[in-house]
Amino acid sequence: MTAKSNRAKGDRDPTDWLPPLVAVHCGYAAEWASTKLRWSPAADGAEAGALAAVARRCPTTTVEYQLRPRTWSNPRTRGADAGRRGSLGGGEV
Structure with a gap:
């Protein structure tokens, strides 16, 4: 994102703003x-x-993310912070 585009976006969410270039x-x-x-x-x-x-x-865009870091360790959920994937177009997000 260019500086000009970032200034235009401000703190607006996708309801109010999408990048000017449709391809992105x-x-x-x-x-x-x-x-x-x-x-x-x-x-x-x-x-x-x-x-x-x-x-x-x-339909072919994949969303990849990591769960937020924990501030404490719970042995029952250890490993729950592993990466996740989902399809943006598949409605799994």
């Missing part, structure tokens, strides 16, 4: 979804709908 929408949406999956911030209905609309045009 799938990758941008995958990165956005990856961040949501890693850190678990809430997504409102409009944001989820905007991501779903992009995802329908991206």
Whole structure:
């Protein structure tokens, strides 16, 4: 993302802004979804709908993410922070 594009985006989510170059929408949406999956911030209905609309045009895009780091170790869930994958277009995100 260029500095000019980043300034235009500000803190807007995919409901209000997508990169001007349509060819990068799938990758941008995958990165956005990856961040949501890693850190678990809430997504409102409009944001989820905007991501779903992009995802329908991206059947081969894969979302890869790591779960957020834990602040303590629980022996029963050790290894739960392994990487995850899902299909952006397959509705698994």
